[in-house]
Amino acid sequence: MDLSTKKCVPCEGGTPAFDPKQIAEYREKIDESWNVIEYKKIVKEYHFKNYKQTIDFVNKVAILSEKENHHPVMHVYYGKVVIELWTHSVNGLSENDFILAAKIDKL
Numbered sequence: 838m839d840l841s842t843k844k845c846v847p848c849e850g851g852t853p854a855f856d857p858k859q860i861a862e863y864r865e866k867i868d869e870s871w872n873v874i875e876y877k878k879i880v881k882e883y884h885f886k887n888y889k890q891t892i893d894f895v896n897k898v899a900i901l902s903e904k905e906n907h908h909p910v911m912h913v914y915y916g917k918v919v920i921e922l923w924t925h926s927v928n929g930l931s932e933n934d935f936i937l938a939a940k941i942d943k944l
């Protein structure tokens with residue numbers, strides 16, 4: 838199943854965050870360059886030639902996030918963006934995080 842073809846869906850309140858087994862399963866569905874941090878979030882660095890390309894990418898991610906109604910934390914540097922994904926409403930990881938990761942990697 839190509840996660841990038843799925844749509845993020847609002848998390849019902851009370852939905853539990855993914856457990857380590859689910860995280861391991863979904864981890865295999867996204868690029869290996871994503872790192873799982875303490876079973877709480879997934880993080881990936883993107884590198885660019887200059888600041889304009891960096892900001893162009895950030896804007897594309899912002900537009901995608903609005904469309905999916907699922908938003909990453911983005912740390913923006915001169916030629917690098919560090920993207921952190923987790924689901925705030927469950928204070929951990931959900932399928933939405935892995936869907937958005939797959940979509941971001943296709944931008």
Ligand SMILES: C[C@H](O)[C@H](O)[C@H]1CNC2=NC(N)=NC(=O)C2=N1
Nearest residue numbers: 906907908909923924925926927
């Ligand atoms: C009301 C709105 O749907 C929610 O606040 C959405 C917005 N974007 C979100 N993004 C992320 N990463 N986690 C959320 O729980 C979340 N919730």
